[in-house]
Amino acid sequence: MTRRLFLLMFVCLQFFIAGAQNIRIQGKVLDENGEPLIGATVMLKNASDLSTAGTITDINGSFNLNLPADGTLVVTFIGYRKQEIPINGQTSFTINMQADVSELDDIVVVGFGVQKKETVVGSITQAKGEELLKTGGVTSVSEALTGLLPGVVTLQNSSQPGDASTDILIRGKSSWNGNAPLVLVDGIERPYDQVDPNEIQSLSVLKDASATAVFGVRGANGVILITTKRGTESKPKISFNANVTAKQMTSDYTIPTHAQSMQMYNEALINGNSYSGMYSEQEIAMWQNQVDPYFYPEIDWEKELLKDLGWSQTANLNVSGGNKFMKYFTSVGYTHEGDIFKTEKQAEYDPRFNFNKYNLRSNFDFSVTNTTKLSVNLGGIISKQTRPGGVGASANDYSKNEFFRRIYSTPNHLYPLYYENGQFGEDPSFQNAKNMYIRLNKEGSNIINQANVFVDFKLDQKLDFITKGLSFKGSVSYTNKAQSSRKINKTIDRYFYASSEDYENNVFLRWPTMDTYEEPISYANEEMGTYNRQLYYDASLNYNRDFGKHSVSALLLTLREETKSKVQFPDRYMSHVARATYAYNARYLLEFNGSISGINWFHPDYNTEDFYSGAIGWIISEENFIKDNLPFIDKMKVRYSWGESGSYDGFRSLKFNWDIQPETFNVNGNRILYFGDPVNPVNQFYVTSGASNKFAFWEIAIKQNIGVELDMFRKLSLTFDFYKEQREGILSEQLMPTWAGIDGKIISNLGESKTQGFELEATWRNKTRSGLNYWITGIFAYTENRVVKRGDPDGMPEYQKYAGKPIGTVNALLTDGFYGSWDDLYNRPQSEWSGNRIPGDLAYLDYNADGVINDRDRVPMKYQSTPNLTSSLQLGIEYKGFHLTAMLTATNGMYRNMPGTMLWEFQNGNTMTFNHSLNRWTPETAETAEHPALHLQGDNKHNMQTSQFTYRDASYIRLRNAEFGYTLPKKTAQKLLGMTKCELYLSGNNLLTFTDFDNRIDPEQGTTNLYPIVRRFNAGVRIGF
Known part of the structure; x- marks a missing residue:
């Protein structure tokens, strides 16, 4: 046994x-x-x-x-x-392995931390960095956001290399000051548009008070959080992305021939009862037959000034990896943006609109101990921008707006671009119509160099030895921005034929006449245009722990930020933040946020404020009655939030109660100081610009949001949000009565507004048995606002007051077609504006019925410069390595006031007309005309008033971007090329636009004052090792 x-x-x-x-x-x-x-x-x-x-x-x-x-x-x-x-x-x-499309969305970046997506009760949307890379070759983060997320409206203003700008609005406008959101890169407020999209891991948009209250006086306009990539514990992974972009203007600019314009000029003279200065039939025929291109020029300025294609290139190389002790991500990027104008590099200077940028970033994470983590971020952006010498660098140059406007408004007949001997043409009698080819190429250049460098240190210390789930975090960050500019000046002689006699005798006249030779170049001193230093530091205690069915978290944080520009007094911002969250049984959610924050822009007694928010949520899909009866529902959550946040965006600092400025008045001026006898010579003295108001402070936004999130069939996701906002204490300038003894305006918190709207996002994602993966996302957002109070004068007619109207409402004249006859004209009220009214002129409505058309007949219009309705449709297909993605965007409710230089004929004494002039009113075209009868500029004041006619609907539908590509199978890429990934693609941006707006101007831009918007065609590669 x-x-x-x-x-x-x-x-x-x-x-x-x-x-x-x-x-x-x-x-x-x-x-x-x-x-x-x-x-x-x-x-x-x-x-x-x-x-x-x-x-x-x-x-x-x-x-x-x-x-x-x-x-x-x-x-x-x-x-x-x-x-x-x-x-x-x-x-x-x-x-x-089975793909988990929701895994990357499980964690959402929120203010000063992260949360699980299922427990978020604020209105937050998030995009992955990869989505920003498939936007058709755009190089700025703001432009890449277009149409990507609900509630985010972007309006591109310019495509100028190195100076492209896009306005971002989150849930529309709530103030008539600034509406720009706060943008943080890795928790620090920095210039974000030049961040390389290849560096971005995720981008979160915080919209309601529950999400933004922790940002205090900076959160009312919404917050965008950009999180850059970090290393993981793995072998080194190398990624290389590069593309080449061809670009061209989205608009199309053509005008009538000069012979047509001469005939219309004669017509305008007759309409003004004048026959002096009319063109003869012989003169018209000379231009019509193009007898001589040098004395009878006909310049196609679009052809002469614009290339068929401009070119840009981008490239990025990044390496990531790490081990148990250290993880790293390093990225190096290069961007070159070329010009669509026919600017050419000269021997002594470069006038081209060019931009070259180098991005460098290294993110390191060190596991010092099992409980201690140290993160170090290092990086910088170095750039060089060039542009023609005549663009806004000194008092003698055109302003940037004037420069581009003149490209569109220069007549085509005043002089040839250059004569047969190579001498450039220009007519000194038309100072407002200069040879823009000379301005682009022959008058020197401006050079702007910029360097931004930063370093961040972040410490994360677990304090489980005190209590489980407790940790301490602290960070210090330093950012330095320097910008210098240099101008190279150059002038050349221009020539013209003053008369037909000079032309017949081949006598050129040089101007300016005092020039006897071409002036050599001269260099302006290099100036430090901007020098900005920013120091940021924070410290926080964090707590996160589960007790059975109870989950709690808490945050206590204090931060301080100091920004100093040149020798100015620094701006200081501080905040104390608290947050607490509670979840029971993974279905009942509660969150509280609060902050005490302030900035030294205001009087010390009024430069801090308390802000609070609260939110609740219910994950209904975790209830048994849903699981048992509606098994096709994967997730269903409802949430509600209420809270406050502040804003001082768009207004100047009021840290000094009195703005003291130097003034000098001479004896012949309007004002002079007398102390007994007149001062001679007049000495400089100082005056105050207005009255002080120590009680002024920032705007306060009170927000409510209710939202529903629904996932069904493991394929369909729906999110709906309805929101309201009451904006109080909007800073406004108020005129002071003369009896107050103060010359100027006082700044007061006298404004109020209200905003409301909704957002809907729906996504269907599926993968078939054959391996076809496809998805479609639709976004629809609507917002509206109203002015509640804005200090309207008591004597102003009620219908002209701001109160009750949308923010930015324009008062304009109502039109009732054209005067159809002399009887029609005389039977209507007379116009207050001078000019010779005739049949075919605009007929305005006498709104106040006083018998006169004047400024009191201007009434509020629906014309808004930003859309109240935006939508997008995103499509994607993947099959056997091929992929196709596309995005359509649409806006509605956006209007533009047509620039006068693009609407009215014969500006500045020239004979320039437009294509719409061909459809003018005449007795023969009275039934079909769309444009008033012709007048010379000085005789057209009646028609040129701001009215329904001058505003145009700029709503549009646009194929914003599309991409088609092929990714080699991994085995093939490795065997043939030694790569882990090889993807080739073709893409485009702003490819097609459908709009009723004027085809000479991009509807999104709405002006000729800036560098034109471009469409892009790209070819690129994304590879990995």
Whole structure:
């Protein structure tokens, strides 16, 4: 009996030893299509160290390990569901991973932290960095946001290389001051538009008070949080992205021939009862027949000044990886933006609109101990921008707005671009119509150099030894921005024929006449245009812990930011922040946020404020009555928030109660100081610009939001938000009565407004058995606002007051077609504006019925410069390595006031007309005319008033971007090219636009004062090693 018992124990021991022994296992990790997953993590469950109990799959997706025969394999890869596989003595594995499209959305970046998506009760939307890279070759973050997220409205103003600008609005306008959101890069307020999109991991948009209250006086206009990429514990991964872009203007500019314009000029003279200065039939015929291109020029300025295509290039190389001690992400980027104008590099200077930029970023994470993590971010942006010498660098130059406007408003007949001997033409009698080719190429250049550098240090210390879930975080950041400018001046002689006699005798006249030779170049001193330093530091205690069915978290944070420009007094911002969240049984959610923040822009007694918010949420899909009765619902959550935040955007600092400015008045001026006898010579003295108001402070926004999130069928996702906002204390300038003894205006918090709207986002995502993966996302957003109070004068007619009207409402004249006849004209009220009214002129309505058309007949119009309705449609298809994506965007309710230089003929004494002039009113075209009868500029004041006629609907539908590409199979890329990824693509931006707006101007831009908007065509590659 004893021997049998001993034998049984011996056999059991052998089984135990065999089970505890390690065995050699091998296998492959594959994706859904059977392609190897390179860099997947395979390790023993509950192992503490990847280096001893795990590995990373190689280029074939293979792995080899020595693990206990009774252990469990854990396989993970970003974007795929984690798998746990018992070994059970098996030595060979083939592991097929399943994509988890929701995994990357599980964590949402919020103010001063992150939260699980399922527990977020604020209105927050988030985009991945990869989405910003598939926007058709745009180089700025703001432009890449267009149409991507609900509630975010972008309006591009310019495509000038290095100076492109896009306005961002979150949920429309709530103030007539600034409405720009706060944008933070890794928690620090920095210039964001020049951040390389290849560096961005995610971008979060915070919209309601629950999400923005922690930002205090800076959160009312919404907050955008940009999070850059960081390294992971893996072998080095190298990515290289590059593209080449061809670009051209989105608008189309053509005008009638000069012969047509001469005929219309004669018509305008007759309409004004004048026959002096009319063109003869012989003169018209000379231009019509193009007898001589130098004395009878006909210049196509679009052809002469614009290239068929401009060119740009971008490239980025980044490396990431790490081990248990250190993780790293390093990125180097280069951007070159070329010109669409025919500017050419000269021997002594470069006048081209060019922009060259270098981006550098390195993010390091050090695990100093098991409880201590140190992060260091280093980076910088160095750029050089060039532009023609005549663009706004000195008092003698055109302003930037004037420069571009003149490109569109220069007549085509005054002089040739250049004569047969190469001399450039220009007529000094038309100072408002200069040869713009000379301005682009022959008058020097402006050079702007800029360098932005930064360094961040962040410490994360776990304090579990005090209580589990407690940690301390602190950070210090320094940012330095320097900008210098240099101007190279150059002038050349211009020539013209003053008369037909000069032309016949081939006598050129040079002007300016005092010039006897071409002036050499001269250099203006290099000036430090901007020098800005920013110091930021914060410290916080964080707590996050679960107690059974109860989950709690808390944050206490204090921060301070100081910004100093040149030798000015610094701006200082400070804030103390608190947040607490509670969740019961993963279904009932509660959150509280608060901050005490302030900035030294205001009087010390009124420069801080308390802001609070609260939010509740209910994950209904976790209730049994949903699970049992509606099993197709994957997730359903309702949430509500209320709270306050502030804004001082768009207004100047009031840190000094009195703005003291130097003034000088001479004896012949309007004002002069007398102290007994007149001062001679007059000396400089000082005056105050207005009255002080120590009670002024920032605007306060009171917001409410209710939202619903719904996922169904594992394919459909819906999000709906309805919001309201009451904006109080809007800063406004108020005129002071003369009896107050104050000359000027006082700044007061006298304004109020209200805003409301809704947002809807729906996504359908599916993958068929054949491997076809497709998705479609629709976004629809509507917003409206009203002025509640804005200090309207008591004597102003009620219908002209701001109160009750949308922000930015324009008062304009109502039109009732054209005067159809002399009887019609005389039977209507007379116009107050001088000019010779005739049949065919605009007929205005006498709104106040006083018998006169004047300024009191201007009434509020619906014309808004920003759309109240925006929508987008995003489509995507992937199949066997091919992919196709596209985005359509649409706006409605946006109007533009047509620039006078593009609407009215014969400006500045010339004979320039437009295509719409051909459809003018005449007795023969009275039934079909769309444009008033012709007048010379000085005789057209009646028609030129701001009215329904001058405003045009600028709503549009646009194919914003599209991309078609092919990704080589991983095995093929590795075998043939030694790469882990090789993707080739073609893409475009602003490809098609459908609008009723004037085709000479991009409807999104709405002006000729800035560099034109461009469409882009790209070819690029994305590769990995």
